[in-house]
Amino acid sequence: MSVIEILTRVDAICKKYDKYDVEKQRDLNVSGDDAFARLYAAVESDIETALQKAETASNEKNRASVVAINAEIRRTKAKLLEEIPKLQRLAMKKVKGLAPEEFAARNDLVLALPDRIQAIPDGGAAPAPKPSGGGWAASASRTQIKFDSSDGRFDDEYFQQTEESSQFRSEYETRKTKQDQGLEMISEGLDTLKNMAQDMNEEVDRQVPLMDEIDDKVDKATSDLRNTNVRLKHTVNQLRSSRNFCIDIILLCVILGIAAYLYNVLK
Amino acid sequence: MLVTDLQYLISRSCCWLNRTKLTLTRWSADWRNATQYYEQAGFTPWDAGKHMESAGALAVELSIWNEVADFYRRASELYNECGRSQPASDALAKGARALEDAKPEVAIAMYTDACSLLEEDGKENMVFDIYRAITSVYIKLEKYTDAATFLLRWAVAANKCNALHSQCKAYLSAIIVYLYAHDFKEAEKCYNDCCQIDTFFSSDQSHCASKLLSAYREADIEEIQRVSKSSTVSNLDHMIIRLARKLPTGEVVAMEVNSVEHGEALDEDDLT
Numbered sequence: 435m436s437v438i439e440i441l442t443r444v445d446a447i448c449k450k451y452d453k454y455d456v457e458k459q460r461d462l463n464v465s466g467d468d469a470f471a472r473l474y475a476a477v478e479s480d481i482e483t484a485l486q487k488a489e490t491a492s493n494e495k496n497r498a499s500v501v502a503i504n505a506e507i508r509r510t511k512a513k514l515l516e517e518i519p520k521l522q523r524l525a526m527k528k529v530k531g532l533a534p535e536e537f538a539a540r541n542d543l544v545l546a547l548p549d550r551i552q553a554i555p556d557g558g559a560a561p562a563p564k565p566s567g568g569g570w571a572a573s574a575s576r577t578q579i580k581f582d583s584s585d586g587r588f589d590d591e592y593f594q595q596t597e598e599s600s601q602f603r604s605e606y607e608t609r610k611t612k613q614d615q616g617l618e619m620i621s622e623g624l625d626t627l628k629n630m631a632q633d634m635n636e637e638v639d640r641q642v643p644l645m646d647e648i649d650d651k652v653d654k655a656t657s658d659l660r661n662t663n664v665r666l667k668h669t670v671n672q673l674r675s676s677r678n679f680c681i682d683i684i685l686l687c688v689i690l691g692i693a694a695y696l697y698n699v700l701k
Numbered sequence: 702m703l704v705t706d707l708q709y710l711i712s713r714s715c716c717w718l719n720r721t722k723l724t725l726t727r728w729s730a731d732w733r734n735a736t737q738y739y740e741q742a743g744f745t746p747w748d749a750g751k752h753m754e755s756a757g758a759l760a761v762e763l764s765i766w767n768e769v770a771d772f773y774r775r776a777s778e779l780y781n782e783c784g785r786s787q788p789a790s791d792a793l794a795k796g797a798r799a800l801e802d803a804k805p806e807v808a809i810a811m812y813t814d815a816c817s818l819l820e821e822d823g824k825e826n827m828v829f830d831i832y833r834a835i836t837s838v839y840i841k842l843e844k845y846t847d848a849a850t851f852l853l854r855w856a857v858a859a860n861k862c863n864a865l866h867s868q869c870k871a872y873l874s875a876i877i878v879y880l881y882a883h884d885f886k887e888a889e890k891c892y893n894d895c896c897q898i899d900t901f902f903s904s905d906q907s908h909c910a911s912k913l914l915s916a917y918r919e920a921d922i923e924e925i926q927r928v929s930k931s932s933t934v935s936n937l938d939h940m941i942i943r944l945a946r947k948l949p950t951g952e953v954v955a956m957e958v959n960s961v962e963h964g965e966a967l968d969e970d971d972l973t
Contacts, residue, residue: 625905629866630936632866633866635866640862640864643826
């Protein structure tokens with residue numbers, strides 16, 4: 435069995451046994467033909483429920499639900515205020531079987547109703563217009579944000595800057611100028627870097643063909659050198675052939691012999 | 702046989718070389734004859750060219766300016782005969798640099814020849830230094846229109862070898878030179894012409910130029926000085942920076958009056 439089914443069953447049972455509800459019958463009997471009394475009773479019960487809701491709102495921890503409940507209370511209050519003129523007209527009507535004192539009392543009751551309705555706490559601001567115009571710290575809780583809370587009184591005082599707001603504004607201006615200065619310096623540095631980089635780029639582009647030329651020339655020089663080395667090696671090997679070596683040794687011996695002979699002769 | 706001939710010639714040239722050294726009796730060097738022997742001794746034009754260059758350097762030391770020009774030109778011709786255009790233009794440039802103070806017109810002629818040599822050979826990327834030297838000589842001689850012309854030629858050379866940054870810098874320098882010469886109309890015309898070129902139009906240098914020209918139109922001296930101290934101008938060549946720093950050159954107020962007159966004339970036209 436789902437919840438919906440349970441609810442419908444409970445409703446049916448209550449309706450069936452309503453005739454046994456003593457208090458309800460009494461109320462119905464009392465109001466009976468009297469439209470004023472009926473409406474007045476409805477308004478009273480609505481005020482009661484609104485007050486109960488206000489109490490739950492003040493005890494509620496969750497901000498979102500508090501906001502929702504307060505909105506509902508405000509809706510109810512607006513609805514009730516609309517009912518007041520109707521109630522006043524009904525209060526004027528003469529009703530059968532009504533005592534004159536009670537008739538006069540009805541008017542007073544109706545007049546007292548608006549104040550009672552307004553007095554229901556709905557988390558709104560105080561009736562007096564707040565000098566707004568900024569002041570972030572001034573709005574204590576989100577629930578106090580109200581449109582048209584000042585009842586349309588936009589006089590000079592309303593737009594006066596509080597001390598806090600002007601302080602905030604000057605702080606904002608100084609920070610903005612400091613940031614601007616910093617950004618200017620960065621921009622100058624970047625300009626210089628960009629120019630230097632572009633110049634370097636062009637210079638390197640200029641050097642590329644020169645490097646290619648150097649590359650070719652060095653390659654040519656290396657191959658020439660290699661060739662020369664090989665030829666030199668061949669030549670030196672030829673020079674160092676054993677035949678020449680023997681001839682050199684023999685000639686050396688001859689010269690030594692001649693020297694020794696001369697030395698002997700002269701001694 | 703050839704070797705012995707060569708050796709003979711070299712020995713003769715050394716002998717003449719001794720003659721070129723100054724002594725107490727000889728107050729001037731007998732260069733003409735010496736160089737003939739130099740030429741003959743050098744059996745390739747390359748060596749001859751090298752010798753010519755050293756002859757030119759010695760002539761610079763002796764301050765014989767006519768001879769300097771001759772020697773360096775001859776050296777450049779000899780290098781050209783070898784088919785080497787870069788050393789040819791280098792020789793001309795060296796000669797011109799030596800003659801910058803003494804004979805600036807001759808120096809400019811030599812520089813121009815050096816540029817044309819390289820440009821004919823397709824080596825535009827090496828001409829930038831020469832153009833820079835030409836511009837500085839013209840600015841020293843206060844011939845600002847010629848300087849601006851050469852700056853524009855520099856830009857053409859830069860465009861050919863795809864050096865776009867140098868091209869934009871050359872255009873901005875030309876505009877600054879025109880402004881320094883009090884020629885606002887020329888500067889504006891130059892700017893409009895250069896803006897036809899996409900690379901310049903979208904570059905920092907063109908923004909700088911437009912700011913400068915608008916500051917001139919409004920005769921705002923502080924704005925002119927601020928633009929000349931900006932980083933874009935400070936990255937140009939030093940002689941251009943010097944001109945830019947001196948820029949609001951006294952006739953700025955007149956330009957404002959001119960522009961106002963122009964404005965009135967336009968208004969009258971519009972009303973009719």
